Amino acid sequence: MTRLKVRGFEIHKGFLPPETQRALIEALRPVLRSAPLFAPDVPGGGKMSVRMTSAGAFGWFSDSSGYRYEAEHPSGRPWPGIPAEVLDVWHGLVDSERAPECCLFNYYGEGARMGLHQDKDEADFSYPVVSISLGDDGLLRLGGTSRKEKTESIWLNSGDVVVMGGSARLAYHGVDRIRFKSSRLLPKGGRVNLTLRVVT
Template sequence: MRITLRGFEIFKGRLDAPAQRALIAALRPVLQAAPLVSPQTPYGKAMSVRMTSAGAVGWYSDRKGYRYMPQHPQGTAWPDIPQPVLDIWDDVTGLERRPDCCLVNYYGEGARMGLHQDKDEADFSWPVVSVSLGDDGLFRIGNRTPGGSTESIWLTSGDVVVMGGEARLAYHGLDRIRFKSSRLLSKGGRLNLTLRVTS
């Protein structure tokens, strides 16, 4: 089922249970090669999510600011984006150009992500594709400028969201998760993959 909310294309249940399990299996080598880290905001506040990346570059944040880096903070190269992840991009965008970054965010119990824009990329004409795996997450969508009314929708495991066009620079965030609402991850929590063209 496809839902459009403020320009966000939300494909509910895009990935069935076997596809979700296959995606988790494809991500395990990524997490082994590039372990999850706990980033800080430029203001020194610890984020509640843990993250890593795959691709030519990875997104990171610390006291130096938000940016893409050519290496993991430990100094190793980022692993390649797994083919099943790229297949999702191909399927929902139909674009020949592929992403050069797959940011992987892990939300444990109590984790959240405040309203923000994805604006560290060089060209906003390319969409951002988001994949939800694991526990349900309450996704909130705002406007292209701070403030104003917002709308929310629960994203469940296997949902895919495309942020393009007018939605590309809309504020969005994740207010909370329903911890252990899914059995996909043995210890509970939510994985969110966001695919981006950075340059």
């Protein structure tokens, strides 16, 4: 395992060994059965290229009226609980007794990407966002707290974990592309990104 610091982002390369990655995927299957993936609408029109769902007390949501957290899946059912295996990653890296209230699950299929954005819908920015990469490689772009700042990119591989706290908590970031089927973790290919957040 290698720990890098890039623009305030703590990047833990190879933090999760292959057996832990497989255990996480298995632990997430009941989440997907209870709260199936959906493609959110965006305020400017159209849909995101990633499909997503959530676990925890809150789920992140987007539609024509804006971005926010909701207590229910679009089906009207409460979000399922965050699996213990996922919470273990948070507690292994975050020095706080407080547990995350949302695990946002993003699935990147072939051609999917995520534009530069800030994670700023939470009430308390003193808690970090912890991001877990599973499956195909993803090219993460890192910026600063202004869109005008220069960016740099780093490839994330399956098992890498990024902690966005301190100066990086409100930094712009995005995923420009994935190397589809670069990993064999997911039989049909694609990248799963889990982000753990304290919401309230």
